[in-house]
Amino acid sequence: MKPVALISMPTLSARFPSFQLALLKPTLERAGIPVQTFSLFMYFGTQVGWRVNETLADVYPSMVGEWIWTKAAFGDFAKDEKYYEIYRGNLEAICNKAGCSFDDLRRLRENAAPGFIDWCLSSVDWSRFGLIGFSVVFQQTLASIALARALKERYPHIPIMMGGATFEDDIAEEIMKGCPQVDYIHCGDADETLPQVIRRVYSGESMKGMPGIMWRNNGQVIFNGRAPNLADMNKTPVPDFDEYFYARKEGGYQWWDNAQEVLLPIETARGCWWGVKNHCTFCGLNRAGMEFRSKRVEDVIHQLDELSRRYGILDFNAIDNIIEPEYIDKLFGQLSEANTDIRLHYEVRPSLSRLQLKHMRKGGLFSIQPGVESFSTHILKLMKKHTTGVRNLELIKWSTYYGINNLYNILLRFPGETAEDYRAQVDVISKIHHFQAPWAIAKARADRGSPMYTDPESQSISRLVPSACYDYLFPKDRFNLNRVSYYFEHEMSNTVDDAQYDEIFEAVDNWQHRWRQRPRPYLRYRKAWKTILINDGRNGSPRTSTYTDDYATLYEYCADAHSRKEISARFDDAPWVEGALEEFVDKDLMVHLDNRYLSLALPENPYY
Secondary structure: OOOEEEEEOOOOOOOOOOHHHHHHHHHHHHOOOOEEEEEOHHHHHHHHOHHHHHHHOOOOOOOHHHHOOHHHHHOOOOOHHHHHHHOHHHHHHHHHHHOOOHHHHHHHHHHHHHHHHHHHHHHOOHHHOOEEEEEOOOOOHHHHHHHHHHHHHHOOOOOEEEEOOOOOHHHHHHHHHHOOOOOEEEOEOOOOHHHHHHHHHHHOOOOOOOOOEEEEEOOEEEEOOOEOOOOOHHHOOOOOOHHHHHHHHHOOHHHOOOOOOOOEEEOOEEOOHHHHHOOOOOOOOOHHHOOOEEOOHHHHHHHHHHHHHHHOOOEEEEOOOOOOHHHHHHHHHHHHHOOOOOEEEEEEOOOOOHHHHHHHHHOOEEEEEEOOEOOOHHHHHHHOOOOOHHHHHHHHHHHHHOOOEEOOEEEEOOOOOOHHHHHHHHHHHOOOOOOOOOOEEEEOOOOOOOHHHHOHHHHOEEEEEEOHHHHHOOOOOOOOHHHHOOOEEEEEOOOOOHHHHHHHHHHHHHHHHHHHOOOOOEEEEEEOOOEEEEEEEOOOOOEEEEEEHHHHHHHHHOOOOEEHHHHHHHOOOOOHHHHHHHHHHHOOOEEEEOOEEEEOOEEOOOOO
């Protein structure tokens, strides 16, 4: 049996291995199918510069990481000048970050990208493979189409297959129709079906009745439906990253002065247990794969142990859409008890308590991506987040205290919002510059697969059209942009005017700027026996407030948010409580949000 070639193309960051290649290799080998993987995205920076590569790997409104491959994929079909005009501001920011010019971007598209495809074609003896497969996620579609085109021209007898998270049914069918060089596309979980598909390709057997595969029959695209979700996640093998580490050195990224340490991806669950119950209105992930499935804790620990032994890496990125609730106590409990130095990133619900964060931090949780999105409970309800503004604020407070990097976002524009929703958030933001600032702030998008896309009328959406960038990514005479696009633009009624967002954009920008400064703003307290000293350095004029006895006890009690009723019960309806709460709030040492009181100062004691 000839081996299968599995390819991962640019434009991706060289810091992160392709988990898809790493998992598919041992999956196929276990089925008796020889495989060789090619992390070709690890070599693009060698030719164009790593600073440029790492900048273009981020996803921007202009989708420049895809755009640079358009000529290699389809030839010239759109006028660059219009693209530059529409995305001038975005491209200027990209060029500034990458240290290049507009002309450099143009040369990337005209020369460097086609030249890289030629290099890929000539650097490997592709004739020795029986099947060439492409794993496609993020901004890899056009580079994959470009290399597939070149390979098919030179090796017309070798079947070409694509798969990956990009290829939901509609996008996959449109790529099949517009790209004759692609013989097959696999849709859905490949763990159990892909080995069967490959055996059929090699034997010449028909794909009729084979779930997950899209193919051509007499010019017609045939599809048997998405492959079923893998029910038992414990069946997946430990991923194999050997080729990535080879490419990291061979491609030169390892020796770049600004190279980042490896954050090794692991997969411990698929789907979203929260989305099954409450699909967030803006979320386009999972679509047909929402059903939640997770590994046993013992299998997760085995995977961490095997990978850390093999590669000497202790930092891991769980690529799950959401953490398995059982892991909060059991997984992090075992890691904590073992006193490991393993560090983990997870996507989480913002409902984690202070004690849970403390427990997980001790077990190695160093980074989270929570679904915060807003400090307005009203807007969170519109999103179907089923959390509150003050709960989100507590999460940010305690993740800051415990040193857990918090990659959250603030989202705007939802039908039913009010100007007061944003004014109130601006007021809260002005008091919390000592908490970690959000990663980004943006208007919510109707991504393909989200309720905003699938049921636009329920979200007061009209004129739902593909983002303008797709006019410059896919030739309209070959592709239906409505079916091949993932990002969309829309109009929405029952929202505030755009000008109403200016203040919160400015507030978040100022917050991010101050958080990047050194020293950072601070609001912290030291505690004696019955006295607390609150040191406030948020606004450039440090001051200290001292509170003793009952006032100090009340302030510490509100370290976690409490309602007035809970406070009254705790302090026996004491008459002094009302005045104390008013003083704390007036001095911005505490916030009153969602009818709960939350102290804003962080303890100096690192063991709180």
